[in-house]
Amino acid sequence: MVRAVFHPRSAYAPSAGYRLLPLRFGRLDEHAYIVTNDVGEYVRLARDELVAFLERRLDPNTSVYKALKSRHFLYENDSSVAFDLLALKYRSRAERVAAFTGLHIFVVTLRCDHSCQYCQVSRQSEDSTAFDMTVEHADKALDLVFRSPNEHIKIEFQGGEPLLNFPLVRHIVERARKQNEDHRRDLQFVITSNLSRLSDDVLSFCKEHGVYLSTSLDGPADLHDGQRPTRGGGSHRKTVEGIHRVREALGPDRISALMTTTPRSLSRVEKIIDEYVHLGFHGIFLRSLSPYGFAARSLVKRYGVEDWLDFYKRGLSHILRINAGGYFLREEFTTILLQKMFSPLSSGYVDLQSPAGIGIGALVYNYDGAVYASDEGRMLAEMGDQTFRLGHLDEHSYEDLLTSEALLVPLGETILEGMPMCADCPFLPYCGADPVFHRATQGDAVGHKAFSAFCTKQMGVLRHVIGLLETDAEARDILLRWV
């Protein structure tokens, strides 16, 4: 008998049947559905195409079939390559969980010279040093930082205004760098500051140690100053001067700015964006207001998520026009979502993780030695809700903190894949669990997504962005350059 060396020609013909790979689907708009898979790929389909696909009677010669096949939504009966590829991509996306905490936030003081209307922490007047972190607590926190297995460690200084306790910032940076001679991590520092206390001394220190700065810029002078009052006024002027000084001393990319949307900002998105362009920034984060802190709560009540979505959509089209005119400017929240769609690696953005980014994404060392699972968790504690307080530097070890009920219970509850509504949602791969937001607004970490402003925002933004990607070639071109 002759042994067959080659398969017969028929073995290479298109397969007669296909099977479904794990997927989720849902409505994108009145006309179309979207299917997504666990690794973030998606295909837009008409309803009859979707039904034909799910009932396994889609014609292999159609472009939809080819798209579904190449993006791992179906596999032909004789192929196992799809499994391997999917498994590999899934693993890359999940790597973040194994890497563990990369971001460590030090609240070095609660003192501040501003009294912003949306401030989430109960800031203290400039001279009450009782609200400063002690050197002992800073040293204990630093020991915890290096217990984290992450290769990339970012230490971020927050407040209050961290430059009001600059000696401690200096101490932490120098000690961390010394300790890192043994640990050899990729170590970064960021100071989040209103820049009113920016001195030559601070600048030369930042230069010497490669420290980045991040500031708040809410838009044009009248808007910014109206929202961020300070004694003697002129917050906007000082911030702009500070931005120029940082760029001159440290280089153009050493400073970034963040805006917060209040009811006053809603009608002025174009002006806010223009201000960023005018100051030479190439990124802007159209941030919605968080419901933490008493003042913020009353502001949040004055505008709903639909108002913010309208603000965002108008802003995004303005940003796209600016890009079309030749100036590169990306919207940062959109960019995070695009990375989740088009990059094999997961984004590190703490608010959009599953399981939630608390603890795994960030740890917060408060001025008084308390340790929180996220910055928002600390803000919630300022309002009297200690749910996300993991423990205290004087009393608890690294193991105690990271195996505390306050961390493990919400982490277990907030794996999107097991959460009602999210488990079936096509936007799941681009979304995240935000247990602190849901605790603050609905009283529990999971929340009912039908009533969740977080969910409405996610769905609204994603439908809009995917709609642009699918129906507007010029917008798609620009958006893909942001990834």
Add this chain to the structure above:
Amino acid sequence: MFRDGCIGVTVDVRAYRLSAVQKTAYRLAAKCTAIIGEVREHSLVVTLTFAPTTGEREALETARLFFQELLDQELREKVGEQTASLRALILAHAFSRTSLPPRG
């Protein structure tokens, strides 16, 4: 029929499974509260109850959405059934030979 702030809809349990009805009710919770009754002769009566401020047109539109969503949920259940073991297999494959849980 919209009466006393309620609409009763009947679901054929030969076409839709209970889990699909429950997920549909959950998803529409912001628009109405769905009270799921008992199954009689392949029929399940679901009473959609509305807030006093809801008008008839809005309520009828929600009832239409209920069936639209139910169709999708039933399809999802079927897909889930077909792919659940594959999902488990892919995850097992993804995490074989990894360093999860965390090192150190």
